Amino acid sequence: MDMVLHRLAILLAFSPALLLSSAGPATLSSAPRLETEALLPTESVSAPEQPPNAAQRDQSYPFYMPMQGLRAPAVKLRIRCDASRAARREVYAGPSAESLYGRVEGGFEFIYEAYDSAGQPCVYPFAPWMPQIVGSTQGTQYIFRSSVPGVPVTFRTDDAWASINLRLFELGPQRVHFEMRDIGLDFPGAGEAKGAVHLEVLDVTRPGLITAVIRRARIFGGKNAIFVPGGETMMYIEDSEIRGNVGDNVDQEHSTYINGTLVSHFRNSVWYGQKGWVDIASGHQLKDKAYLRIYEDVTVANLPNATTPSAMPLVDISAFGFTWANNLRLKRVPSAQQVRDTLVDLRTEIVYGAQDHYPWNIMVSPEWRMPPAPLAALDQVYLSVFQNTVVDSFRTEPYIFALRPQGLGVEPGTPTVMGNEHTTRAQQRMVSLAFNSRGTFRKPYSPEGWTYADPQLPDDARWVLDRDAFIRHALGLIGR
Structure with a gap:
């Protein structure tokens, strides 16, 4: 039905005579109307500056991400550029995928030739081949990369199902690693794929863990450009450009949708x-509904790719859990709708993630009342810290951040929180701090919750400004 409405909207946009002869605007009021002419914003965002030492960076991982015990991929395939472009499918140098009969056991590493015969970065006119993963997966790795660190290859196709989709089910307490380096995905027609990158890794139980690392990527397409379902997943993205989605489900698809995971750590990305x-x-x-979110030198903008800018908050995260950000840059241009007042929305109306992802009750509880000096109790609350945030908006924003109130419980059989509007400030177990916020806004916070702009921290609370100390605190609370 969404696709029918989408096509109808485009038809009407290009057929004014048909519009005038219709029964009237009321018959079309429920149809979402896509902006058919691409907007040309007067401002842009800069692509992330690429590191000069790409090969060296590829050997480093966040300190909290355990990389020991992983097996070398059992299958390593090298894909040729010009031959693959001519065949419009993978053509291999050395061992071929044909002998695998579509199945891989023991992990894989797919290495794509970086340059074409003209010396230009290769553009492959298809989506990467995705084999069926079989056999034991404990300690396995699944890697997509360019043959030359720092030189991107691009996959470009209008295929409606184009995606890199790691499909693993009922893993239990297993350890699996996914990595993507120097890969561009340009999938403008992929409206059927859940994500241009879709980590469909399900049913992992503690102490099992999925780690996903994306370096120097450019991603466009899918219902969501990146989609990660809930689970025991840690994701790290650096030096990358997430360029938007193409889905037609209006408000339930996003440029990136991370749903109830352990960690999202983004660095030098847009x-x-x-x-x-x-x-x-x-x-x-x-x-981003991870339990722990780390944003370093991240830019988020509502600049459109092919349609009108979104009017929604740029960043939609959960107030449950922990957020630490430094040098977060927020850019907003006018949209067709009235824009929402907040830029970063710390929300509480839906529960994401497993219960054991949280050290304390995420609803209000008789066991908790905020102490008289909240800044002396930062180790006892769900906490967000925003340092050096910069706002560049077409208007003076009333505020940057909104910390929503906790509720009384969830509706039976659903993740929807009830009673947020009936709880008091004293019952809240959440604090948000902002330091050195700059730009086009009146004040850092909306009136809700325990929020502080440029507070003077007690000496024993200054650990909240240290990224590594913050991470150790948050993960230590849940035994990770």
Whole structure:
């Protein structure tokens, strides 16, 4: 039905005579109308500066991400550029995938030739081949990379199902690693794929762990450019550009959607291009419901890729858990709808993630009342810390951050929180701090919750400004 409405909207946009002869606007009021002419914003965001030492960086991982015990991939395939371009499918140098009969056991590493015969970075006119993963997966790795660190290869196709989709089910307490380096995905027609990158790794139980590392990527397409379902997943993205999505589900698809995982850690990366709509609420550039979120030198903008800018908050994260950000840059341009007042929305109306991802009750509880000096109790609350945030908006924003209140419980059989509007400030077990916020806004915070702009911290609370100490605290609370 969404696709029918989408096509109808485009038809009407190009057929004014048909529009005038219709029964009237009321018959079309429920149809989401896509902006058919690409907007040309007067401002842009800069692509992340690429590191000069790509090969060296590829050997380093976040300190909290345990990389020991992983097996070398059992299958290593090298893909040729010019021959693959001519065949419009993978052509291999050395061992071929044909002998695998579509199945891989023991992990894989796919290495794509970086340059074509003209000396240009290779553009492959298809989506990467995705084998069926079979056999034991404990300690396995699944790697997509360019043959030359720092030289990107691009996959470009209009295929509606184009995706890199790691499909692993019922893993239990297993350890699996995914990595993507120097890969561009340009999938403008992939409206059927859940994500241009979709980590469909399900049913992992503690102490099992999925780690996903994306370096120097450019990703566009899918219902969500990146989609990660809930689970025992740690994701690290650096030096990358997430350029938007192409789905038609209006407000339930996002440039990136991370749903109830352990860690999201983003560094030196840019998010924009969320598919917006003219007359219906759209999605977010970054919807991140991990337990722990780390944003370093991250830019998030509502600049459009091919449609009108989204009016929604740029960053939609959960107030449950922990957030630490430094040098977060937020850019907003006008949208067809009235924009929402907040830029970073710390929300509480839906529960994401397993219960054991949280050290304390995420609803209000008789066991908790905020102490008289909240800044002396930062080790006892769900905490967000934003340092050096910069806002560049077409208007003076009323505030940057909104910390929503906790609720009384969840509706039976659903993740929806009830009673947020009936809880008191004293019952809240969440604090948010902002330091050195700059740009086009009136004040850092909306009126809700325990929020502090440029507070004077007690000496024994200054650990919250240290990234590594913050990470150790948050993960230590849940035994990770």
